[in-house]
Amino acid sequence: MPPRSARITAIETHDIRFPTSRELDGSDAMSPDPDHSAAYVTLHTSADGEPDGHGLAFTIGRGNDVQVAAIRALAPYVVGRDADELAADPGTLYRDLTGDSQLRWLGPEKGVMHMAIGAVVNAAWDLAARRAGKPLWRLLADADPEWLLSQVDFRYLTDALTPAEALDLLRRGKEGSAERAAELRAHGYPAYSASPGWLGYSDAKLTRLAERAVAEGFPQIKLKVGADIDDDIRRLRVARAAVGPDVRIAIDANQRWDVDDAIAWVNALREFDPYWIEEPTSPDDVLGHAAIREAVAPVKVATGEHAPNRVIVKQLLQARAIDIVQLDAARVAGVNDNLAILLLAAKHGVPVCPHAGGVGLCELVQHLAMFDQVALSGTTEGRVLEYVDHLHEHFLDPARVVSGRYQAPSTPGFSAAMRPTTLAEYAYPDGEFWAAELAPREVPGT
Amino acid sequence: MPPRSARITAIETHDIRFPTSRELDGSDAMSPDPDHSAAYVTLHTSADGEPDGHGLAFTIGRGNDVQVAAIRALAPYVVGRDADELAADPGTLYRDLTGDSQLRWLGPEKGVMHMAIGAVVNAAWDLAARRAGKPLWRLLADADPEWLLSQVDFRYLTDALTPAEALDLLRRGKEGSAERAAELRAHGYPAYSASPGWLGYSDAKLTRLAERAVAEGFPQIKLKVGADIDDDIRRLRVARAAVGPDVRIAIDANQRWDVDDAIAWVNALREFDPYWIEEPTSPDDVLGHAAIREAVAPVKVATGEHAPNRVIVKQLLQARAIDIVQLDAARVAGVNDNLAILLLAAKHGVPVCPHAGGVGLCELVQHLAMFDQVALSGTTEGRVLEYVDHLHEHFLDPARVVSGRYQAPSTPGFSAAMRPTTLAEYAYPDGEFWAAELAPREVPGT
Numbered sequence: 001m002p003p004r005s006a007r008i009t010a011i012e013t014h015d016i017r018f019p020t021s022r023e024l025d026g027s028d029a030m031s032p033d034p035d036h037s038a039a040y041v042t043l044h045t046s047a048d049g050e051p052d053g054h055g056l057a058f059t060i061g062r063g064n065d066v067q068v069a070a071i072r073a074l075a076p077y078v079v080g081r082d083a084d085e086l087a088a089d090p091g092t093l094y095r096d097l098t099g100d101s102q103l104r105w106l107g108p109e110k111g112v113m114h115m116a117i118g119a120v121v122n123a124a125w126d127l128a129a130r131r132a133g134k135p136l137w138r139l140l141a142d143a144d145p146e147w148l149l150s151q152v153d154f155r156y157l158t159d160a161l162t163p164a165e166a167l168d169l170l171r172r173g174k175e176g177s178a179e180r181a182a183e184l185r186a187h188g189y190p191a192y193s194a195s196p197g198w199l200g201y202s203d204a205k206l207t208r209l210a211e212r213a214v215a216e217g218f219p220q221i222k223l224k225v226g227a228d229i230d231d232d233i234r235r236l237r238v239a240r241a242a243v244g245p246d247v248r249i250a251i252d253a254n255q256r257w258d259v260d261d262a263i264a265w266v267n268a269l270r271e272f273d274p275y276w277i278e279e280p281t282s283p284d285d286v287l288g289h290a291a292i293r294e295a296v297a298p299v300k301v302a303t304g305e306h307a308p309n310r311v312i313v314k315q316l317l318q319a320r321a322i323d324i325v326q327l328d329a330a331r332v333a334g335v336n337d338n339l340a341i342l343l344l345a346a347k348h349g350v351p352v353c354p355h356a357g358g359v360g361l362c363e364l365v366q367h368l369a370m371f372d373q374v375a376l377s378g379t380t381e382g383r384v385l386e387y388v389d390h391l392h393e394h395f396l397d398p399a400r401v402v403s404g405r406y407q408a409p410s411t412p413g414f415s416a417a418m419r420p421t422t423l424a425e426y427a428y429p430d431g432e433f434w435a436a437e438l439a440p441r442e443v444p445g446t
Numbered sequence: 447m448p449p450r451s452a453r454i455t456a457i458e459t460h461d462i463r464f465p466t467s468r469e470l471d472g473s474d475a476m477s478p479d480p481d482h483s484a485a486y487v488t489l490h491t492s493a494d495g496e497p498d499g500h501g502l503a504f505t506i507g508r509g510n511d512v513q514v515a516a517i518r519a520l521a522p523y524v525v526g527r528d529a530d531e532l533a534a535d536p537g538t539l540y541r542d543l544t545g546d547s548q549l550r551w552l553g554p555e556k557g558v559m560h561m562a563i564g565a566v567v568n569a570a571w572d573l574a575a576r577r578a579g580k581p582l583w584r585l586l587a588d589a590d591p592e593w594l595l596s597q598v599d600f601r602y603l604t605d606a607l608t609p610a611e612a613l614d615l616l617r618r619g620k621e622g623s624a625e626r627a628a629e630l631r632a633h634g635y636p637a638y639s640a641s642p643g644w645l646g647y648s649d650a651k652l653t654r655l656a657e658r659a660v661a662e663g664f665p666q667i668k669l670k671v672g673a674d675i676d677d678d679i680r681r682l683r684v685a686r687a688a689v690g691p692d693v694r695i696a697i698d699a700n701q702r703w704d705v706d707d708a709i710a711w712v713n714a715l716r717e718f719d720p721y722w723i724e725e726p727t728s729p730d731d732v733l734g735h736a737a738i739r740e741a742v743a744p745v746k747v748a749t750g751e752h753a754p755n756r757v758i759v760k761q762l763l764q765a766r767a768i769d770i771v772q773l774d775a776a777r778v779a780g781v782n783d784n785l786a787i788l789l790l791a792a793k794h795g796v797p798v799c800p801h802a803g804g805v806g807l808c809e810l811v812q813h814l815a816m817f818d819q820v821a822l823s824g825t826t827e828g829r830v831l832e833y834v835d836h837l838h839e840h841f842l843d844p845a846r847v848v849s850g851r852y853q854a855p856s857t858p859g860f861s862a863a864m865r866p867t868t869l870a871e872y873a874y875p876d877g878e879f880w881a882a883e884l885a886p887r888e889v890p891g892t
Contacts, residue, residue, distance in 0.1 A: 030547060030550065031547045031548070031550075031551070032547060033547065033548075034547070034548065034551075035548070059548070059551050059552060060547070060548050060551045061548040062519070062546065062548040062549055063516075063519055063548060063549045063551070063552045063559060065515070065519060066512070066515050066516045066519050066552065066558065066559065066562075067552065069511070069512050069515040069516075070509075070512045070515075070558065073508070073509055073511060073512050100508065101476060101477045101478060101479065101480070101506070102477070102479075102480065102481070102505070102506050102507040102508040102509060103508055103509045104476065104477075105477070105480075105505050105506045105509070106505060106509045106512065106513065106557060106558050106561075107556075107557055108701065108728075108729065108752060109728075109730075110553075110556045110557045110730075110754060111552060111553055111556045111557015111558050111559060111560065111754075112512065112516065112552050112557050112558035112559055113509060113512065113557060113558055114557065115552075154704075155704065155728075156704055156727060156728040156731060156734070157704070158704045158705070158706065159704060159705040159706060159734060159737065255554065258600075258601065258602055258603070258604045258605060259604070259605040260604065260605060281602060282554075282555075282601075282602040282757045283554065284555075284556070284730070284754070284755065284757045284758055284761075285602060285757050285760075285761065286732060286733070286761060287732070287761050287764055287765060288602070288605060288761075291605065306554060308556060308557075308730070308754075309730065311728045311730045311731050312730055314731075315730075315731065315732060315733050315734075318733055319733060
């Protein structure tokens with residue numbers, strides 16, 4: 001009898017929430033009190049010694065239960081699959097999920113259902129990389145261009161990028177990739193620090209964290225803006241004084257403005273030499289970003305962390321609406337969608353500087369940026385990868401930044417696996433932390 | 447003691463699914479086997495004799511449970527509200543839900559969470575109209591322009607429509623509205639029939655239903671296209687032969703094509719004089735629709751049933767990408783979002799021909815079209831409202847079409863309430879129909 005191959009036996013989900021709103025970590029003009037959270041998924045396999053696959057959707061608190069419910073609804077599409085086949089071609093799972101005619105109605109390709117598909121598809125890629133014994137960035141960088149091409153969904157893209165053009169980009173990316181992989185392993189990937197600039201921090205905390213970021217070697221920091229113009233002028237002045245003239249300061253409005261407000265506000269901050277304005281308005285507003293970009297140049301316009309799918313990114317590039325693509329590892333339908341986005345950016349010559357603020361996003365997205373450097377765009381010129389120094393302790397293979405540079409992961413997988421103790425402590429509402437937190441308080445004397 | 451006012455005491459939800467895939471009702475190029483479904487919500491009030499409020503999100507089967515879970519997650523935002531205050535200002539609920547910083551992350555303003563908000567907000571409008579003793583279209587048409595303006599969220603819209611412009615449109619819409627309301631009540635609102643054209647129907651059934659539509663007085667029918675060009679040529683020929691040269695034939699690709707495919711396909715069907723091409727490509731592709739419109743004129747381009755929010759609709763109008771706005775009553779965040787969309791369309795002089803194919807959509811959207819006629823655009827010129835003759839028997843106040851025209855509802859409310867017997871029979875998976883359907887079959891002799 002031939003050996004039975006491993007199968008996916010179960011999808012296990014966890015509603016994990018961290019009480020980050022207590023310290024105003026993550027606070028911005030649209031999210032004053034986020035509790036960074038993950039709808040966390042594990043694909044279990046049947047065979048002893050076979051690795052599991054891990055993925056997550058990032059949310060900021062309420063609604064994380066709905067995100068978990070959406071992931072659970074995908075179980076029938078995953079359970080029973082042959083693990084060898086899944087690892088050899090995650091694109092089939094991607095297509096089965098994004099192409100399901102009934103589920104598609106719930107987007108199409110956006111919001112809760114699309115993020116759920118992203119978590120499951122990314123878990124399949126984690127499984128594939130673990131089985132291959134490689135970190136995901138290397139699995140991608142080592143892959144044949146033809147195989148990578150087969151993982152990309154070109155539906156709705158061909159007016160901007162044809163499969164033949166994509167294959168050409170992938171083949172050119174392969175030239176010299178071994179040298180660039182060695183360089184990446186030796187020197188890491190350039191990062192910037194978003195830790196100093198959360199909106200809820202005092203000027204003293206901003207100064208201290210900005211100075212620390214410079215001392216740690218970051219070439220760029222980021223400040224949240226958009227709640228109050230006078231506060232922003234003061235905070236930009238404080239930050240510029242702290243970092244000096246040579247460290248770049250990006251600013252991030254988290255979708256706060258209408259088009260005209262964005263233009264006026266950014267131009268009012270111009271004296272502090274902001275490097276980019278991030279998410280000036282609705283993430284869906286292609287034409288709005290184009291108008292803003294024209295009016296605030298040379299300040300660059302960046303967006304993408306909330307771009308719901310590759311079709312919006314395509315248009316942002318077609319309309320020359322942005323200078324920087326901020327892809328997110330967990331917003332779209334996983335690695336497959338992000339390969340399309342990386343290819344669209346490469347075709348248009350626009351650098352990718354990924355979003356990585358939330359739980360696990362640094363861990364995930366580093367792999368995509370590193371693949372881009374090693375085997376697609378072939379450069380880190382004009383590229384920096386966001387880093388926020390929080391919640392990494394909950395991961396088994398945490399992102400590591402040394403002297404302002406991400407160190408290339410060497411552990412097999414997509415770095416998405418959380419520690420079992422974290423699952424036990426921060427599961428909502430029954431984990432140890434939340435059970436204690438949500439229990440009725442005993443009031444002395446009553 | 448003053449009388450206690452009514453409060454919202456509970457949100458009740460039902461996962462209602464109809465087995466429409468058995469007859470291929472609703473089948474199109476992207477949805478070969480839809481089971482038309484509703485995530486149905488009732489807002490209960492505390493006082494005896496006070497009406498409840500009803501709303502729904504429409505889906506096509508799988509994932510309807512996730513849609514229900516998203517509606518349930520909104521209960522804390524609704525339960526406990528004063529019913530008088532809610533009815534006097536549904537916009538406050540709309541803003542609390544769309545503006546919640548944590549829930550917003552799950553969109554923003556798109557997908558499952560946005561549709562859940564739409565169901566709940568529409569239930570609040572149903573409640574408001576019932577308490578006012580008016581059908582919703584009349585509640586809106588009778589309202590002061592200033593109050594209607596207060597119900598609109600202008601965030602992200604002001605580069606295309608300012609509050610002052612909107613107020614002017616609403617004031618002008620009010621002129622002559624009493625005469626138009628009388629005309630509407632006497633003659634109804636023009637409809638078109640989408641019943642003949644589902645993709646899964648035989649040519650004989652298509653001919654029979656197309657002839658019947660003409661006999662019933664519809665000035666327009668619609669055919670699904672996009673699966674196979676030879677089939678489409680044959681079906682268009684059959685349909686044109688059945689309806690003659692004067693009845694309009696709209697065609698609907700349900701997002702099947704890339705931009706270049708859409709242009710080639712529509713032009714290949716040109717000899718049959720299609721009136722509009724509906725959803726030629728991704729609903730998010732503003733620039734794609736603009737390119738298609740330029741290349742297929744004078745065939746009109748229509749989309750909007752899957753436009754996730756008012757920001758995408760704004761851009762479709764700014765880019766002159768469409769000839770017809772197909773708003774949907776249950777895709778965006780309820781009446782408030784649709785007031786914004788009606789105002790955007792009025793500002794740009796583009797007619798609104800709403801989408802109404804699914805469960806309850808005819809019932810809901812007729813109110814919006816009728817308000818538009820009576821008190822905003824002031825005309826039915828170039829406007830037709832979709833009608834599909836199925837599933838109306840499940841509603842307490844079903845849409846009524848006579849001689850090709852929707853009859854103005856006179857019962858108070860938003861016509862969203864389903865029959866109790868329907869809830870008992872089609873609740874999934876435990877209602878009578880599904881319990882019998884899903885039970886293990888007894889196999890004789892085993």
